[in-house]
Amino acid sequence: MTTMGAGMDGQVVRRHGTLLAATALAAALVLTGCGAGDSGSRDTTDAAAPANGGADKDGLLGAPEAAGAGAPQEGKAGAPQEGKAAAPDLRVDQRAIIYTGSMRVQVDDVDAAAREVTALVTRAGGFIGGDQRRSAQADAVAELQLRVPAAKFTSVVDEIAKLGRQQSREISTEDATEAIVDLDARIISQRARVESARQLLSRATSINDLVSLENELGRREADLASLEAKKRRLADLTALSTITVSLAGPAAKITSEKAETGFLAGLTGGWKAFVASLTVLLTVLGALLPWLVAFGVPVAVLLLVLRRRKKTSVPTAPVSAPPPVPAARSAP
Template sequence: MGLRRVRRHRTAAVGALLALSLLTGCGSGSGTDEAATSDSGGVAGPAMAERDAAGEPAQGGAAGTATDTRVDQRSIVYTGSLEIRVDDVEAAARDAVASATRAGGFVGGDQRRSTAADAVAELQLRVPADRFYPVVEELARLGSQQRRQIDTQDVTEETIDLDARITSQRARVDSARRLLAQADSIGDLISLENELARREADLASLEAKKRRLADLTALSTITVTLVGPDATTDDDENQLGFLVGLSGGWTVFLASMTVLFTVLGAVLPWLLVFGVPLGLLLWWNRRRRRNRPSEPALVAPVDTPPPPGVAAAGVSAAPPVPGARSAP
């Protein structure tokens, strides 16, 4: 009889825990089920009630937590962006990587485009937060600084909130594990296993967010862009003026000449193979026609008067043409 009563109490406690979990939702971080269940799986004990009555914060709660306002104790995310014009992009990139390595950081990304003087290198450097500004100043001395942008984000409140939620979620996971160890029926066992898996997944998600935030606050990000002496940047493209137009026109002219010579180089072999023999043939044909002898033209005979001796000898002259005028 006593054993049956104990089992009945355990089943009631499990049902109350499941109903409370549905009400509180996933990852609420309020620690409500800790106040509803004690270490033995029943209702909260006198100790928990005394703590609530005395105004003490529940385990894992964020109530009563004072934020440390000191600058060295706050969680700040630093991000910087630099654009530097240098004479040798490759040498400057090596120096930038060496600066980050000496500071205890590493290279998070490296993109380079090398075309003679129009070379560009974009490096993403991760350095410790306490070495952020010294590394920025060291990078600025690599050449002529064109642009600098530094942003900060204070995530102290978010960090404290995550810590409180993680503590509360761990307590909820421990509570579900204790109830799972006391389950005496298949239905309670399955329900508690599902609830425990859900709480553990929520805890893993919170811990992943905390690790990501800790990584951002521990290591700052510096994006440095190194451009060659003749490289064109976005700021240069947005400028206006005569010199900018002249520079752009000269660049277009050089590009056009490059295209023209490229086409000429592609057509030249065809001209040498087919154009030269065809030109020689036309020249020889024209010269042959010029040196050919011309044929005499056919000319009609012209009537001339007979000499005077022929007329005296009795040879009659040709009758006069009607309408023709006689010679004087």
């Protein structure tokens, strides 16, 4: 009995040992799985972190893209974070606009006003492109062509209008942004074509190829120079605006640019043309009359005297009798 009880106690101990071993193995497997899951999560987070902005070694997301995504972009035109009211103004500031203006101002002293306009343009950083004047007492007229920076176009026009009584003003604008962008693209493409032609020319082996490639390179360089000249012209027009200013004296008349049509307008125009033609004809006759009197009268008297002398010097020829008619003979 004692031996049987000892055997049963040994079996119970072995069963408990097996159960404990199985429990320990299961716990080890669970801990291993959790560790692998944590490691995978950390690996996944580390792999995704650079794509989301790039975490540094300290774990701070300090990438400029991530910081700028939530901050307002005040220096960029048309940023998604900006309000819709500010976007058009920013876009206009970035466009290339050509300003052209013409105005007529009546002043008391044309020469003094022209000097003030010249000083005003010089202070604004511009220059006088043309100066035409008609000197007179009260109806003097001066026409100045001004080139001023585009940023000061409006202020210069307003200052000129204050010099006297403004009679007319006309301002026009032209958007050259698309033309400049197109020229930039064409210039880049043409430069690439010129460079390729130069490379082919450096590898030419025959005289025919050399001459042909030189001609082609010359044409491409000429096209490139033409495109660059057009771009410089547009850049000059956008950088410096043109203002045509007419300064008129107190008695200068305003020329009406409104065209009239209709029967009465045609009749008035025809009568004015007739009067103008008659005036020109009378002016020509008045200019020729002294010459006609000085040379025409003596020539007429001389011709008359010569004609009379010719009549008196030519003798009258006697009238001769007709020859006798022979009598007809009778037949035998």
